[in-house]
Amino acid sequence: MNVLHKTDPAMSNRRFDSLVGLAAAFLICGLPAVLAADETQPASADKAAWGSVTGRVVFEGDMADPLLDRFRGELPVYEGRPTQRAAAGLEPDNPDAVRQVGVEINRTLMIDEATRGIKNAFVYLYKAPDAIHPRYSEKELEDVTIVSRHTRFVPRACIVQLGQTVQFKNLSPNYSTNIHVNTIRNPGFNSFFESFKQRAWETRRAERIPIKIQSDMRPIAKAWMLILDHPYAAISAKDGTFTIPDLPVGKHRLRVWHETINYVEKFVDVTVEAGKTTNMPNCKLTLEKLRKKHQR
Incomplete structure (x- = not known):
């Protein structure tokens, strides 16, 4: 015996409306509506997702201490075959073959007299973060x-x-x-x-x-x-200031390094807040650290 099943017209209309809604969502969004939002959206440039870190690298100690003369002032410039030995302060094999032709500024430790800021210190994230601001990926590397x-x-x-x-x-x-x-x-x-x-x-x-x-x-x-x-690094300016912009929100570990002592700060933990600038405490390259490194 054949049994005919009647279909409820209202139920059919609801199913049809659901299918139409899914199709419209697919056409408008370009992706299935059932995917989660964080799977469909690229990294956002919204200020709510990013923040900045700023600070200063400074010298702490007696600016007149003789130890600083090793890293500042003028260096003699020599010409002649035994240049390396002469520049190192050693007696050359043949003094007549070497002559001083000028001086060069010693740029090893550049301290701003007015602010005590230190130039050319590296400040950078120790490890790459999970997210990179879109503007970095959009910019062609030169x-x-x-x-x-x-x-x-x-x-x-x-x-x-x-x-x-x-x-x-x-x-x-x-x-x-x-x-x-x-x-x-x-x-x-x-x-x-x-x-x-x-x-x-x-x-x-x-x-x-x-x-x-x-x-x-x-x-x-x-x-x-x-x-x-990763792009999250900076070199301190003449007054010791630096800024690292567009960091992802959250906790980060920074390193501060200078050629005279290596680690000014081996690790500095900072927290970046959405749309804000985090001000780090001054990173201090002290005379004590300098003496410990170079007077052994």
Whole structure:
């Protein structure tokens, strides 16, 4: 016996309306309506999700202490074959082969007399955060250029993000030099540069601390480069100030590093609040730390 099942018209209409609603949601949103919101939305640039950190790196101690003379003032510039020995303060094999041709400013420890701020300190997140602000991913990474100018490198301190190419240039018109990068986790670089020559170097891994760039031919020429796998880093200005913008909300661990003592602060924990700027306490490079590092 065939049994006919009657369909309730009201129920059919409700099912039809539900299907129409799902189809409309799919067409409008471009994604199934059943997906959770956090799975459908990209990282937001809304101020509610990000904040900034600011602070200062300062010197604490007697500014007239003789120990500071090692890192400030003027350095003699020599020419001649035994340049390395002469620049190191040792007696050259042949004094007639060496002559002093000028002086160079010692930029190892640059303290602003008015504010006691320290220039060229690195401040950076110790590890990459879980989220990166969209403006960083939208911005194309440009090459980082480091220039050799006879007895110094410009800039003295720089930050390189993985994906950026480092361009080394020798812009000394009458001098050849070598550029030696003392890497820890990356392939080494040590190359001879004639005047106005340029070479590119690709980074492969992030470094935990800044690495030294030097000229073995002109020992007073030094610089420092920090290679990171995220954009959250800054170099302190002349007055010691720094700002790291657009950090994700939450707790973060920062590191403060300077070439004279390495860790000014090995770890500093900060909490970033939505749409606000977190002011860190002053990061102090003290005379006591300097003496402990250099008078052993």
